[in-house]
Amino acid sequence: MNARQAAAAVVDPEIRVITIDELGILRAVDQDPATGRVTVTITPTYTGCPAMDVIRSDIRRALAAAGHPDAEVRTVYSPAWSTDWISDAGRAKLTAAGIAPPAPVRAATVVPLTLAVRCPRCGSPETEQISRFGSTACKALWRCRSCSEPFDHLKAL
Amino acid sequence: MTGRYDFALRLGDDALIAAQRLGEWTTRAPEMEEDIALANIALDQLGAARLLLTYAGELEGAGRDEDALAFLRDDREFRNCLLVELPNGDFAVTMAKLLFLSAYQLPLYTALTECGDERLAAIGAKTRKESAYHLDHSSLWVKRLGDGTEESRRRMQSAVDQVWPYTQELFAADPAAPVDPAALRADFDAVVFPVLDEATLTRPEAGWAPAGGRVGVHTEHLSYLLAEMQVLHRAHPGANW
Numbered sequence: 001m002n003a004r005q006a007a008a009a010v011v012d013p014e015i016r017v018i019t020i021d022e023l024g025i026l027r028a029v030d031q032d033p034a035t036g037r038v039t040v041t042i043t044p045t046y047t048g049c050p051a052m053d054v055i056r057s058d059i060r061r062a063l064a065a066a067g068h069p070d071a072e073v074r075t076v077y078s079p080a081w082s083t084d085w086i087s088d089a090g091r092a093k094l095t096a097a098g099i100a101p102p103a104p105v106r107a108a109t110v111v112p113l114t115l116a117v118r119c120p121r122c123g124s125p126e127t128e129q130i131s132r133f134g135s136t137a138c139k140a141l142w143r144c145r146s147c148s149e150p151f152d153h154l155k156a157l
Numbered sequence: 158m159t160g161r162y163d164f165a166l167r168l169g170d171d172a173l174i175a176a177q178r179l180g181e182w183t184t185r186a187p188e189m190e191e192d193i194a195l196a197n198i199a200l201d202q203l204g205a206a207r208l209l210l211t212y213a214g215e216l217e218g219a220g221r222d223e224d225a226l227a228f229l230r231d232d233r234e235f236r237n238c239l240l241v242e243l244p245n246g247d248f249a250v251t252m253a254k255l256l257f258l259s260a261y262q263l264p265l266y267t268a269l270t271e272c273g274d275e276r277l278a279a280i281g282a283k284t285r286k287e288s289a290y291h292l293d294h295s296s297l298w299v300k301r302l303g304d305g306t307e308e309s310r311r312r313m314q315s316a317v318d319q320v321w322p323y324t325q326e327l328f329a330a331d332p333a334a335p336v337d338p339a340a341l342r343a344d345f346d347a348v349v350f351p352v353l354d355e356a357t358l359t360r361p362e363a364g365w366a367p368a369g370g371r372v373g374v375h376t377e378h379l380s381y382l383l384a385e386m387q388v389l390h391r392a393h394p395g396a397n398w
Binding site for chain 2: 002036044046047049050060077079080130131132133134135137141155157
């Protein structure tokens with residue numbers, strides 16, 4: 001397993017079904033051709049995301065296991081993370097885990113108009129928002145009017 | 158003359174003190190969802206504060222990091238606006254404060270993206286997206302309470318009247334700053350007035366304009382807030398877990 005693959009396989013500590021690569025927060029994995037030292041660049045979903053320290057140490061541990069014990073993890077804030085960076089595979093995994101994936105963010109508006117969010121359990125578009133803020137900074141709490149199940153929705157950002 | 162250090166410090170202190178106040182609601186909000194929402198917003202403010210205070214420390218060049226700035230300064234050294242240090246009051250007061258704060262922070266962070274300073278621009282691009290959610294959330298509550306029952310309307314109007322004077326400090330002209338706060342007033346009004354109208358609330362008259370936060374002259378409320386926020390760090394310097 002090379003350094004890129006090792007870093008890409010690290011899972012998000014708060015949404016453990018998706019990797020940091022699929023979530024779009026893994027920005028780069030570089031290796032110094034002279035020293036072989038690996039530098040991993042990540043960006044937070046939300047500025048106050050409390051999972052960042054755990055993600056950094058998980059990356060270092062994964063790279064150490066892949067033969068890079070002195071890897072450095074850098075955090076960048078620009079360009080700002082967008083839910084548009086979540087891969088299709090990542091979206092499918094979120095849905096399978098009962099978390100409705102975000103709609104595409106339209107460039108013109110800061111907060112996108114929320115279109116119908118489909119229930120990740122029964123697929124019904126008859127859903128309603130219970131709270132704009134959920135169990136983690138990146139999620140909102142929704143409820144399905146068809147099957148009555150409450151579910152998390154990853155907010156478009 | 159406001160350099161980048163003073164400017165970053167002001168913005169960072171606004172966010173830090175707002176985070177601490179919002180955090181006081183944790184386990185005390187009127188409903189579970191709101192408890193989570195206020196904690197989330199506090200966390201966003203704390204995230205912004207960490208970026209801004211880290212940058213302020215680098216600009217100062219005296220070796221102070223975010224923790225040194227947050228925990229080892231006394232009240233007179235804080236540069237936050239008075240609005241954020243005011244006590245939470247009832248839920249209506251908290252929502253009035255949050256509406257005014259986010260209606261100020263959103264255009265401010267947006268303006269940062271074009272202020273010519275690369276770090277501030279990156280911070281603005283990130284934080285404005287979060288501010289938009291804060292503004293949306295507080296707007297909904299102000300409308301719901303204002304255009305609600307007789308009692309909720311009475312309380313919401315009282316909260317707006319009580320907090321409004323403190324908004325004037327936010328827009329004190331400072332042409333030398335990376336973003337002149339006076340230039341944000343029109344954006345603030347364009348957001349806040351329609352919310353108050355839709356909430357069937359009366360727009361407060363301009364009048365008493367308390368100020369002093371930007372030069373370190375605060376209400377006594379800040380001292381109590383800092384005592385609670387700083388005590389652990391001061392008792393156990395450099396503690397970690």
